[in-house]
Amino acid sequence: QKEVEQDPGPLSVPEGAIVSLNCTYSNSAFQYFMWYRQYSRKGPELLMYTYSSGNKEDGRFTAQVDKSSKYISLFIRDSQPSDSATYLCATKGTGGFKTIFGAGTRLFVKA
Amino acid sequence: GAGVSQSPRYKVAKRGQDVALRCDPISGHVSLFWYQQALGQGPEFLTYFQNEAQLDKSGLPSDRFFAERPEGSVSTLKIQRTQQEDSAVYLCASSLSGRTDHEKLFFGSGTQLSVL
Numbered sequence: 001q002k003e004v005e006q007d008p009g010p011l012s013v014p015e016g017a018i019v020s021l022n023c024t025y026s027n028s029a030f031q032y033f034m035w036y037r038q039y040s041r042k043g044p045e046l047l048m049y050t051y052s053s054g055n056k057e058d059g060r061f062t063a064q065v066d067k068s069s070k071y072i073s074l075f076i077r078d079s080q081p082s083d084s085a086t087y088l089c090a091t092k093g094t095g096g097f098k099t100i101f102g103a104g105t106r107l108f109v110k111a
Numbered sequence: 112g113a114g115v116s117q118s119p120r121y122k123v124a125k126r127g128q129d130v131a132l133r134c135d136p137i138s139g140h141v142s143l144f145w146y147q148q149a150l151g152q153g154p155e156f157l158t159y160f161q162n163e164a165q166l167d168k169s170g171l172p173s174d175r176f177f178a179e180r181p182e183g184s185v186s187t188l189k190i191q192r193t194q195q196e197d198s199a200v201y202l203c204a205s206s207l208s209g210r211t212d213h214e215k216l217f218f219g220s221g222t223q224l225s226v227l
Binding site for chain 2: 043097
């Protein structure tokens with residue numbers, strides 16, 4: 001079983017839709033959770049991080065962690081074609097320095 | 112430039128050939144990571160440096176893979192006797208200190224290696 005599981009999609013939505021991206025993780029010791037965005041032929045870039053359980057909002061993006069169910073989510077409001085990318089959930093391993101990534105979900109936002 | 116720079120951008124190798132991939136991290140960044148990203152997958156950890164010290168190489172798939180960072184800045188990932196299963200994008204990332212859990216990783220655009 002992978003430490004971070006993520007549905008690879010693809011997910012296709014119309015412009016303006018609310019997008020929900022989800023991951024599960026296996027180790028209850030994980031504390032920090034991140035979402036990275038990766039455009040085609042580019043490296044991942046950090047979108048948001050959260051610590052432990054709860055919500056964090058940044059503009060159109062909301063990251064949510066539910067430690068009781070080991071479930072992490074990213075919501076995108078008013079999605080735009082420029083949001084079309086692969087979204088990677090990630091966590092720091094128990095060693096503290098290694099970032100562990102999910103497989104990534106490919107998102108297409110149609111104009 | 113201000114970002115992480117990787118070269119070459121694309122590399123085609125014949126099976127059995129040796130390759131060397133270069134990473135120039137952001138100036139002053141102490142920590143440097145190499146990741147391997149297969150098509151349709153997320154990045155998989157290969158190895159980690161803090162300055163010139165290689166603190167973790169547990170992700171290197173075989174002894175054909177070798178990484179170095181001799182002066183604590185530029186790093187090279189070397190793959191000997193390349194095999195088709197080595198075909199992937201190799202990503203380099205750096206961070207300021209590597210000592211805080213939420214510290215941001217800055218990634219390069221990667222080197223796409225194709226082994227024929």
